[in-house]
Amino acid sequence: MLAELRAMRAADLPTHGGRTLAYVYDSGLDGVDELAASAYALASSANALDPTAFPSLLRMENEVAGAAAALLGGDGETAGTVTSGGTESCLLAVLAAREARPEIGEPSMVLPETAHAAFHKAAHLFGVRAVEVPVDPSTFRADPAAMAAAIDETTVLVVASAPSYAHGVLDPIAPIAAAAAARGVRMHVDACVGGWVLPYLRRAGHPVPEFGFGVAGVTSVSVDLHKYAYCPKGVSVLLHRSAELRRPQYFASARWPGYTMLNTTMQSTRSGGPLAAAWAVLRHVGDDGYLGLAERAGAATAEIAAGIEEVDGLRLVAKPDSTLLAVSTSDGAAFDLFTVADEMRARGWYVQPQFARGPSPVNLHLTITAANRGHETEFLADLRASVDEARARGPVRVDEDVLESVRALDPDALTSEQFAGLLDAAGMGAGSTPPERMAEVNTLLAAAPEPLRERLLLEFLGLLYRHGTNG
Numbered sequence: 037m038l039a040e041l042r043a044m045r046a047a048d049l050p051t052h053g054g055r056t057l058a059y060v061y062d063s064g065l066d067g068v069d070e071l072a073a074s075a076y077a078l079a080s081s082a083n084a085l086d087p088t089a090f091p092s093l094l095r096m097e098n099e100v101a102g103a104a105a106a107l108l109g110g111d112g113e114t115a116g117t118v119t120s121g122g123t124e125s126c127l128l129a130v131l132a133a134r135e136a137r138p139e140i141g142e143p144s145m146v147l148p149e150t151a152h153a154a155f156h157k158a159a160h161l162f163g164v165r166a167v168e169v170p171v172d173p174s175t176f177r178a179d180p181a182a183m184a185a186a187i188d189e190t191t192v193l194v195v196a197s198a199p200s201y202a203h204g205v206l207d208p209i210a211p212i213a214a215a216a217a218a219r220g221v222r223m224h225v226d227a228c229v230g231g232w233v234l235p236y237l238r239r240a241g242h243p244v245p246e247f248g249f250g251v252a253g254v255t256s257v258s259v260d261l262h263k264y265a266y267c268p269k270g271v272s273v274l275l276h277r278s279a280e281l282r283r284p285q286y287f288a289s290a291r292w293p294g295y296t297m298l299n300t301t302m303q304s305t306r307s308g309g310p311l312a313a314a315w316a317v318l319r320h321v322g323d324d325g326y327l328g329l330a331e332r333a334g335a336a337t338a339e340i341a342a343g344i345e346e347v348d349g350l351r352l353v354a355k356p357d358s359t360l361l362a363v364s365t366s367d368g369a370a371f372d373l374f375t376v377a378d379e380m381r382a383r384g385w386y387v388q389p390q391f392a393r394g395p396s397p398v399n400l401h402l403t404i405t406a407a408n409r410g411h412e413t414e415f416l417a418d419l420r421a422s423v424d425e426a427r428a429r430g431p432v433r434v435d436e437d438v439l440e441s442v443r444a445l446d447p448d449a450l451t452s453e454q455f456a457g458l459l460d461a462a463g464m465g466a467g468s469t470p471p472e473r474m475a476e477v478n479t480l481l482a483a484a485p486e487p488l489r490e491r492l493l494l495e496f497l498g499l500l501y502r503h504g505t506n507g
């Protein structure tokens with residue numbers, strides 16, 4: 037079975053070596069994975085559903101949350117929860133904010149248009165209206181005055197990112213938090229991706245403004261340990277400024293004949309595995325270790341960013357504040373970015389296409405980690421070669437009639453069968469192996485209005501996840 041599993045895993049994108057520049061984070065340190073796997077195995081059958089039954093998990097959770105609080109400007113009052121990931125942390129921040137204001141009939145939250153989609157999921161699940169505020173179109177940072185102006189009587193939460201995933205820039209946390217505090221509204225800083233790297237970059241001398249509990253008015257902060265803390269997947273921390281602010285996030289039900297269900301998160305049974313792995317990795321890598329990892333990721337980011345600006349036809353969408361880059365084409369560049377992504381894939385790199393939205397042009401996302409240090413030249417050489425090849429190949433050819441009909445489709449008027457036909461036509465149908473080159477599919481998806489793109493991809497997902505097929 038393990039041999040079979042290894043063989044299956046060999047067809048996945050590599051999770052180590054820095055060649056997959058989204059989804060995965062590699063410290064490049066020897067022994068971290070083995071330690072994490074052993075710790076995971078030791079605790080994976082224990083259940084954090086009842087911390088009194090498994091005091092080891094209670095202790096580890098308090099220690100992990102305490103470490104996060106110490107890093108993010110918290111103190112003895114800061115109250116945390118270990119969750120399964122960034123989305124769950126963001127969901128719970130929204131839920132706690134809504135539950136704390138039961139008198140507001142139709143609650144809303146104010147977020148920059150660059151906020152993570154996790155907040156739209158929270159809006160969808162919890163009936164909290166998302167009020168999207170335009171960002172500064174040149175820096176992609178939230179506009180504090182516009183954010184302040186968007187707060188009204190229904191606002192239960194204001195959100196900002198440190199940094200945003202799509203552009204890697206820090207929103208101006210202090211003025212936004214001040215505006216929220218002035219209206220008596222909670223303010224969540226989404227530091228899911230930056231929370232474990234920015235404080236160390238600051239320590240290493242990078243100009244990183246305060247973004248955590250050191251900023252007045254910030255009431256909660258999320259940080260994912262499965263990102264720049266380089267822990268195995270399934271672990272994030274949500275911190276509140278006080279236990280009182282955390283309290284409405286909790287859920288209890290005595291309304292059944294079984295045990296009184298007491299939940300701190302969306303989950304009820306909660307494996308001790310991810311928590312124990314994170315606890316072990318945090319202790320093992322330690323403060324000095326994370327400082328070194330942040331320095332390596334920061335240096336790799338600077339070198340790759342500088343190299344990209346030298347490539348004829350490429351530019352950075354925003355000046356990066358962290359270790360994430362968004363790469364677009366310069367004005368008048370005559371090649372297709374989706375083709376560049378395909379060419380990078382053919383050269384063994386995964387870069388993540390991001391569609392245009394508002395002021396944000398179509399671009400390629402790069403999450404740079406410590407493992408990229410020392411391999412910047414390799415990456416840049418392949419990127420140059422990919423751009424050259426994309427130029428040689430010319431524009432992506434998608435039938436103009438097809439594009440027209442995609443633009444005109446009403447997703448609400450189509451059945452799943454009709455969608456299956458569309459996906460077939462796009463080479464994404466049931467049983468079709470994913471195309472080597474995604475540029476055509478991405479061009480079609482880019483042309484689709486957002487609701488249609490969402491629906492197309494959901495129907496595609498439904499086709500993927502069917503037993504009896506083997507993907």
Ligand SMILES: *Cc1c(COP(=O)(O)O)cnc(C)c1O
Binds near residue numbers: 124126226229
């Ligand atoms: C990754 C990320 C999230 C969501 O985290 P998941 O662990 O993927 O659920 C939320 N916000 C930001 C800024 C992120 O980068």
